[in-house]
Structures are given as C-alpha cells and as structure tokens.
Amino acid sequence: MKTIFLVDDSATILLSISNILTKAGYATEKAANAEEALRKLRTGIKIDLLITDLNMPGMNGIELIKEVRKLPAYKFVPILFLTTESQQSRKLEAKAAGASGWIVKPATADELLNTIKLVVR
Amino acid sequence: MDEITSVFIQESREQLAEMEAGLLRLEQNPDDHDNINGIFRAAHTIKGGSGVIECHFIEAFTHRVENLLDALRNNELAVSPPLATLLLECCDHMVSLIDVLAAEGEAPDADLGAKGDALTERLKGFLDGIGQPAEASANSELAVQDSTVEVESSGGGIVLTDSWHISVRFGENVLRGGMDPLSFIRYLASLGEILGIQTITDAMPVAAEMDPESCYIGFEIQLQTRSSKADIERVFDFVREDCDLRILPPNSKLSEYIKHIQELPEDTMRLGEILVRCGALTQAEVDQGLSEQKSSVEHAQPGDPTAASQLGQILVDHKVVHKEIVDAAVVKQAQVNDKKAKDARLVRVQADKLDQLIDLVGELVIAGASANLLAQKSKQVDLVEATSVLSRLVENIRDSALQLRMVQIGDTFTRFNRVVRDVSKELGKEIDLVISGAETELDKTVVEKIGDPLMHLVRNSLDHGIEPTALRLERGKPACGRVALNAYHDSGSIVIEISDDGGGLNKEKITAKALERGIIQAGETLSETEVVNLIFEPGFSTVDKVSNLSGRGVGMDVVRRNIQALRGAVDVASVEGEGTTFTIRLPLTLAIIDGFLVGVDKAAYVIPLDTVVECIELKNLPSDRNFMNLRGEALPFIRLRELFEIPGDAPPRESIVVVQFAGQRAGIVVDQLMGEFQTVIKPLGAMFRHLRGIGGSTILGSGEVALILDVAALVQTVTHSEQQLLPGRSHAAPAALSSNQFTQH
Numbered sequence: 001m002k003t004i005f006l007v008d009d010s011a012t013i014l015l016s017i018s019n020i021l022t023k024a025g026y027a028t029e030k031a032a033n034a035e036e037a038l039r040k041l042r043t044g045i046k047i048d049l050l051i052t053d054l055n056m057p058g059m060n061g062i063e064l065i066k067e068v069r070k071l072p073a074y075k076f077v078p079i080l081f082l083t084t085e086s087q088q089s090r091k092l093e094a095k096a097a098g099a100s101g102w103i104v105k106p107a108t109a110d111e112l113l114n115t116i117k118l119v120v121r
Numbered sequence: 122m123d124e125i126t127s128v129f130i131q132e133s134r135e136q137l138a139e140m141e142a143g144l145l146r147l148e149q150n151p152d153d154h155d156n157i158n159g160i161f162r163a164a165h166t167i168k169g170g171s172g173v174i175e176c177h178f179i180e181a182f183t184h185r186v187e188n189l190l191d192a193l194r195n196n197e198l199a200v201s202p203p204l205a206t207l208l209l210e211c212c213d214h215m216v217s218l219i220d221v222l223a224a225e226g227e228a229p230d231a232d233l234g235a236k237g238d239a240l241t242e243r244l245k246g247f248l249d250g251i252g253q254p255a256e257a258s259a260n261s262e263l264a265v266q267d268s269t270v271e272v273e274s275s276g277g278g279i280v281l282t283d284s285w286h287i288s289v290r291f292g293e294n295v296l297r298g299g300m301d302p303l304s305f306i307r308y309l310a311s312l313g314e315i316l317g318i319q320t321i322t323d324a325m326p327v328a329a330e331m332d333p334e335s336c337y338i339g340f341e342i343q344l345q346t347r348s349s350k351a352d353i354e355r356v357f358d359f360v361r362e363d364c365d366l367r368i369l370p371p372n373s374k375l376s377e378y379i380k381h382i383q384e385l386p387e388d389t390m391r392l393g394e395i396l397v398r399c400g401a402l403t404q405a406e407v408d409q410g411l412s413e414q415k416s417s418v419e420h421a422q423p424g425d426p427t428a429a430s431q432l433g434q435i436l437v438d439h440k441v442v443h444k445e446i447v448d449a450a451v452v453k454q455a456q457v458n459d460k461k462a463k464d465a466r467l468v469r470v471q472a473d474k475l476d477q478l479i480d481l482v483g484e485l486v487i488a489g490a491s492a493n494l495l496a497q498k499s500k501q502v503d504l505v506e507a508t509s510v511l512s513r514l515v516e517n518i519r520d521s522a523l524q525l526r527m528v529q530i531g532d533t534f535t536r537f538n539r540v541v542r543d544v545s546k547e548l549g550k551e552i553d554l555v556i557s558g559a560e561t562e563l564d565k566t567v568v569e570k571i572g573d574p575l576m577h578l579v580r581n582s583l584d585h586g587i588e589p590t591a592l593r594l595e596r597g598k599p600a601c602g603r604v605a606l607n608a609y610h611d612s613g614s615i616v617i618e619i620s621d622d623g624g625g626l627n628k629e630k631i632t633a634k635a636l637e638r639g640i641i642q643a644g645e646t647l648s649e650t651e652v653v654n655l656i657f658e659p660g661f662s663t664v665d666k667v668s669n670l671s672g673r674g675v676g677m678d679v680v681r682r683n684i685q686a687l688r689g690a691v692d693v694a695s696v697e698g699e700g701t702t703f704t705i706r707l708p709l710t711l712a713i714i715d716g717f718l719v720g721v722d723k724a725a726y727v728i729p730l731d732t733v734v735e736c737i738e739l740k741n742l743p744s745d746r747n748f749m750n751l752r753g754e755a756l757p758f759i760r761l762r763e764l765f766e767i768p769g770d771a772p773p774r775e776s777i778v779v780v781q782f783a784g785q786r787a788g789i790v791v792d793q794l795m796g797e798f799q800t801v802i803k804p805l806g807a808m809f810r811h812l813r814g815i816g817g818s819t820i821l822g823s824g825e826v827a828l829i830l831d832v833a834a835l836v837q838t839v840t841h842s843e844q845q846l847l848p849g850r851s852h853a854a855p856a857a858l859s860s861n862q863f864t865q866h
Contacts, residue, residue, distance in 0.1 A: 092362065
C-alpha cells in the first residue's frame with residue numbers, strides 16, 4: 001500500500017484529506033506542523049508522497065520542502081503542496097525548493113486523487 | 122455531527138482565540154508583520170476548513186474578512202483603531218457563526234444575519250477605500266494566463282492524422298523535484314491512447330560528465346485523445362517551467378511540423394527520422410516539408426518575425442522565472458531569519474477519553490489499596506514486597522494520568538485582554554491588564570469552570586474598583602488604572618489573584634449596607650477582614666446604580682458559590698484608596714489526591730496531605746479550651762470526636778494533625794494516625810451538600826467508606842469558635858494572639 005504523508009496545521013484539512021485518501025486505498029501519516037513532520041521523517045518512515053501546506057506557523061511549507069530534500073532518503077520522493085494562492089511566485093518558490101507539484105485548494109476528491117496519481121509511482 | 126465538523130469547530134474556536142489575541146496585539150503594535158500574518162493565517166484556516174465541510178455562511182463571511190486582512194498584510198491598508206475594532210467585531214461574529222454550526226443550525230438567524238450584513242458593509246467600506254473590490258483575489262485563479270500560442274499557418278499541406286503530437290524535453294531538475302518522467306506518459310495514457318513514442322536521449326552527456334540526479338531525456342509522443350490542448354498541457358503543469366513542451370493538434374499543417382522540428386534542439390534531420398518512427402509523419406512528408414521550408418526561409422527576411430517573437434517570448438519567460446526565483450529566495454531568507462519555531466508536540470485527545478482514563482486509574486488505586494491490605498494481612502513478605510512495587514507504579518500512573526488533565530491558565534487569562542479593552546472603552550477609563558503566572562497549571566475541569574467567576578471579579582474591578590480618570594488624577598495616581606491577574610501554586614492549591622489599584626472597598630459603606638440589608642445585626646463587632654468579605658453575602662450590593670457590567674447584587678454571592686462548588690474558597694482584602702485584591706484558592710485537581718488517613722473511634726477520615734504540616738502526639742490536651750501552645754505559637758484546634766458528635770470516650774493518647782490553609786494553621790484532634798493514603802475522591806450525594814467540614818468520600822482498600830475532611834471549612838470553624846471564647850477581642854486574632862496568654866499554660 002502506498003503511504004502518503006500529510007502536513008497541515010489545520011486539523012480539518014488534515015482529517016478531510018486523509019479520509020479521502022484512506023477511502024481510495026492509501027495509507028496516511030499526519031503531522032500538524034513542519035517541525036513535527038521533519039521529526040517523523042528523520043526516523044526514516046517510508047512514504048510514497050508528501051503533501052504539505054505552505055502557510056504554517058513556525059517553519060513554513062517551503063522551508064519544510066527544502067529540509068526534506070536534504071534528507072537522502074527523501075531526495076526523490078514526490079512532494080505536493082497545498083495552495084490557494086494563485087501567485088506564480090509562490091509556486092515557483094516551492095518548485096525551486098524541490099516540490100514536485102501542487103494541489104489548489106479547495107479541491108474535489110477526484111482532483112486530489114488525479115493529481116496524486118500523476119506523481120505517485 | 123460528523124467528525125470533521127466537530128474537528129472544524131474546535132479548531133476554529135482555537136484559531137479565533139488566537140486571532141482575537143493577535144488583533145489586540147495589533148492595536149499596540151500595528152507594524153508587527155508576523156502578527157498580521159498570524160491573524161491572516163487564522164482567518165485563512167477557518168475559511169479553508171469551512172469550505173471543506175461546506176458550511177457556506179461561515180466561508181462567505183470569513184472570505185470577506187480574509188480579503189481585508191490580505192490588504193492589511195500587503196500594506197494596502199494601515200491599522201487604525203476603527204479598523205481594529207471592526208476586525209474584533211468580525212472575530213466575535215465568526216464566534217457566533219461557529220456557535221450556530223455547533224448547534225447544528227443551517228444558517229444564522231435573522232438577527233445574526235443582519236449583523237453579518239452590517240459588518241460586510243463596513244468591511245466593504247474599508248476595501249473600497251483602497252480601491253480594491255471586495256471580491257478581489259477570489260477569482261484570480263482564473264486569471265492564470267493560457268500560454269497557448271496559436272501556431273501561425275504559413276502554407277504547406279495538411280498532415281492527415283487524428284492524433285496529437287507532443288514533444289517534451291525535461292529539464293535537469295525534474296528528478297530532483299521528485300517527479301518521474303514516466304509518470305507523465307502514464308498519465309497521458311489515461312487521456313487516450315499513445316500510438317507511438319520515442320525517447321530522446323541526445324542531451325545525455327558522456328558517462329563521466331553525467332550527473333545521475335539530473336534528467337536528460339525527452340519524448341516524442343503520438344497521442345490519440347478527445348481531450349483538449351489545455352488538458353494535455355495540464356498533464357505537464359508541474360514541470361511547465363522546467364521543460365520544453367510543444368503540442369501539435371491533429372491535422373496540423375506540414376509546415377507547422379517542420380517549424381516544430383526546427384525549433385527543437387536536436388538535429389533537424391534526426392528529428393525528422395524520429396517523427397517518422399513514432400508515426401507522426403511519413404518520410405515523404407518530412408522530405409517535402411524540409412525542402413519547402415528551406416525555400417521559404419530563403420525568401421523570408423533573415424530572422425523570421427514569427428519565430429523570433431516566439432523565441433523572444435520564451436526568453437522573456439525564462440527571465441521572469443529567474444527574477445521571481447531570485448525574489449522568492451530573498452523573501453525566503455528573511456522568513457528563515459525571523460522564524461519563531463512554535464514547537465509544540467501536541468496530540469488531540471477527546472476530554473471524555475481522559476475522564477474515562479482517570480476513572481479507571483481511580484478504580485486501580487482502590488483495587489491496589491485492597492491488594493496491599495490483603496498482602497499485609499497474609500504476612501507473606503514476598504507478596505507484600507510485590508504489591509508495594511505495584512502500588513508505587515500505580516501512584517506514578519495516577520500522577521501521569523492526572524498530569525494529562527492539567528492545562529495552563531494562560532488561555533483563560535488572555536481572554537481578559539479583550540474584556541478589559543472593551544469595558545475600559547465603554548466606561549471611558551484607561552486600564553491596563555497585567556498578567557503573570559500564565560504558565561501555572563491546573564485541572565482542565567477547574568479551568569473551564571473558573572472562567573465565569575473570574576469574569577465577574579475582573580468586571581467588578583473594572584467597574585467598581587478603578588476610579589474615573591479625573592478622580593485618579595486628583596488622588597495623585599497615574600491616569601491609567603491597573604488590573605492584575607496572577608496565578609501560582611501554594612501548598613496543594615492554586616491561587617488566583619485579581620487585584621486593582623483602584624479606590625478600595627469602603628468599609629463604612631459596607632457595614633451600613635449590611636445593617637440595612639439585615640446581613641449583620643447592630644452592635645456586632647467585625648474585623649476588617651470580615652467586613653470586606655461581607656460583599657460575598659447574598660443580596661449585597663454597594664453600588665446604587667445597577668450597571669450592565671456588574672452590580673446586580675447577586676454577582677459576588679454567585680461567585681463565591683461557584684468557587685465553593687469547585688472545593689475552593691475566595692476572599693477579599695482591600696486598602697481604602699489603594700486597591701482591592703480578590704484571592705481565589707482552588708484544589709489542584711478534582712479527581713485523586715494524596716490523603717492522610719486518620720481514625721476516630723471506628724471510623725476513618727482523610728485529610729488532604731497537601732494541607733498537613735505536622736502530627737503531634739499529646740497525652741493530655743487541655744479540655745477547657747480550644748487552643749494550645751505549639752512552640753510558642755497559639756494553635757487553635759478542634760476535636761473531630763466533638764465536631765461529629767461521636768459517642769464514646771477519647772483514648773488516653775490523642776494525636777493532633779496540624780493543618781494549614783490560606784496561611785491559617787489549626788489542629789485537628791484525632792484518635793489515631795493511619796498514614797498516607799491515595800484517595801480517589803467520590804463526591805457526596807446531593808443530600809449531604811450542606812454538611813460542613815466534609816468535602817467528599819473515598820473507598821478504602823478494605824472496601825469501607827472514609828470521609829474526606831474539608832480543611833478549609835474546618836480551619837474556619839476552628840478560628841471562629843476560638844474567637845467566641847475570647848469575646849471582645851479583635852479578630853486579627855489567631856496568629857496575632859499574643860503568646861503571653863500562653864505563658865500561664
């Protein structure tokens with residue numbers, strides 16, 4: 001089973017996405033902030049995709065992506081970020097940090113799953 | 122209610138509390154950008170969540186608030202007092218909307234709806250002021266430009282095919298971005314049928330120079346699909362900036378194919394072959410196309426305008442990309458520098474589950490005590506040893522479980538920032554709130570229930586305590602009044618103080634009022650402490666005009682009752698002209714305590730261990746009075762046997778347990794001391810509520826019931842009865858009772 005790691009400071013978003021993913025047959029891991037996510041990743045958990053929010057208190061999503069890419073085990077893991085900001089600069093910044101792609105909130109379950117299908121190997 | 126909704130409600134309440142705190146800080150510190158970001162993020166999270174649970178009335182309103190905050194964040198608007206007030210009102214409104222959702226309402230009622238509309242109008246007013254339409258940014262997603270550039274037809278025959286031709290060259294960073302080039306092919310296959318595909322590896326350097334982490338490949342793909350060009354482009358959305366993508370629709374002109382080939386980096390002839398191989402063109406078409414192209418290029422001006430403009434476009438695009446990445450990197454740097462890692466490792470647990478755990482731990486403690494008792498009776502050393510290890514562990518589990526319920530009082534305190542701000546504005550007074558001891562922890566249940574009494578006391582201080590500014594200046598005080606909230610731990614209790622530097626309580630007025638209301642009788646002499654504490658008596662109010670803040674004359678009475686219901690106590694100290702301090706004492710926990718077991722006759726009683734100072738064994742206590750000399754200090758005491766009217770004679774050797782509560786010491790005389798005991802507090806039934814001196818019950822290891830003594834009430838009884846023995850003496854008594862009284866002893 002593919003494991004998707006979700007990072008979002010909003011418990012509502014976290015729960016709703018994980019519900020969709022679980023129904024679609026994915027396993028999920030969750031973290032409420034970037035620091036917690038990094039801590040979990042440093043324990044070496046196996047994930048097939050990381051989905052993170054960009055705007056979080058403390059370390060933001062872009063910093064998280066950069067840090068994750070520094071970890072050898074996650075150098076090539078697909079990373080999607082959640083964004084509502086259409087600003088191109090934010091997307092480019094995240095891409096430059098090592099993100100694979102993005103999901104525009106609010107997304108329907110189909111949009112979400114299709115995007116995931118695109119990046120999960 | 123489904124799980125997501127309840128999570129949303131809880132989360133939103135937290136976000137709103139944070140937003141409110143942020144808005145209050147905003148007034149003090151309008152330029153704190155982190156703070157504005159935090160406020161925006163709170164609104165943003167609520168909007169996002171409400172979208173997820175499809176609660177549109179919250180989403181719509183929050184969206185408008187978010188717009189205004191966005192403008193604030195982008196420095197399009199400046200912080201002003203009216204703006205801060207409006208945002209605070211919006212914050213309140215959102216709380217009400219969440220309440221509607223929590224009550225499973227479909228939509229806000231008419232009143233609330235009208236309020237929302239009024240707020241929306243005012244929000245619009247601010248936004249119009251900066252020339253930004255209220256609904257801006259919502260649709261900007263649509264404004265993402267469609268980079269499709271129509272291929273200009275420039276003669277040549279049409280290539281008859283019903284399939285699309287896609288050329289893609291991936292950038293070096295695609296792998297590093299976590300993308301697998303193959304995934305695009307797979308995804309394309311889900312749009313239709315891939316008729317032909319060729320992998321282009323021309324960019325691959327020699328092995329020595331190759332970086333295995335870089336991507337060097339491209340594809341020529343022939344795709345049959347009903348999808349639009351935009352759909353196909355969307356497949357490559359994530360690598361758009363990082364790859365060279367060209368798409369030719371079905372039935373394109375031959376010349377377009379040729380142009381397509383020429384624009385690609387690889388050798389023209391080779392590409393021609395590749396296109397033939399993947400079935401896009403026939404060899405004849407390639408040859409024809411290339412020769413036609415050659416001639417037309419010869420005719421055309423050097424630097425064909427169409428080609429040039431496209432290339433230029435690409436270059437510009439690339440420049441833009443670079444600039445933005447650079448800009449972003451700069452912004453990034455700044456963010457890293459002022460990052461405040463709020464590193465909270467939190468697990469959300471439902472309160473019910475915790476309560477259940479505490480209940481179970483309670484049962485475990487009782488069962489453990491029972492096992493202990495049996496082990497001791499059996500006189501088997503090994504068994505005793507084993508059970509004592511077990512009970513030590515149970516004790517640890519108990520402490521850890523109780524710790525889970527402990528929360529900091531800080532959140533409760535910060536709520537008052539808003540209250541003080543609003544009320545001081547309403548009253549036209551200038552008042553500062555000073556908070557200390559916010560990190561003090563106490564039981565969650567206590568925190569929840571202390572909010573209301575605390576609110577009453579704070580409002581009382583604001584309303585009655587702090588004098589009007591003019592009067593303050595006249596009295597030589599600073600114009601700005603000060604209300605302080607403080608919390609700290611003190612011998613097993615938590616103490617919360619609410620103090621102000623206002624006028625203090627007028628003792629004469631209180632006495633007069635108490636006489637008038639029949640609370641005290643004429644001729645009764647009362648100590649200062651007793652006088653000021655009269656304000657907690659039912660039906661007492663010194664303010665003649667009832668304001669909407671406090672002073673309905675029921676307040677203080679209710680405050681005291683609420684606090685007593687938590688096994689706590691409240692009193693007040695006041696210096697006229699200098700201020701008033703309310704002190705609330707509460708037990709740290711309501712569930713399990715360390716007790717000290719004592720016996721009188723056959724019954725056992727528990728004294729909360731935190732209140733016990735020492736135990737003394739005495740052979741002959743004075744029987745004619747209720748105090749004794751303890752190392753030169755007067756110690757009033759009470760006999761449990763007398764208090765509870767237990768028949769039978771006291772044994773020749775009695776013990777005194779010295780207890781302390783709120784700085785007051787007293788002795789409790791018992792028959793025997795039985796030692797420490799983990800006490801699971803079981804509340805007494807409603808029938809026994811009025812019993813003074815008993816705070817609850819517990820079950821002993823033997824299965825017998827023991828009563829828990831209410832030390833606060835006992836200490837009060839003791840000092841009171843002792844005063845009656847010394848008529849006429851001022852009441853500051855017990856501690857001050859001069860020791861020369863005892864030299865005769």
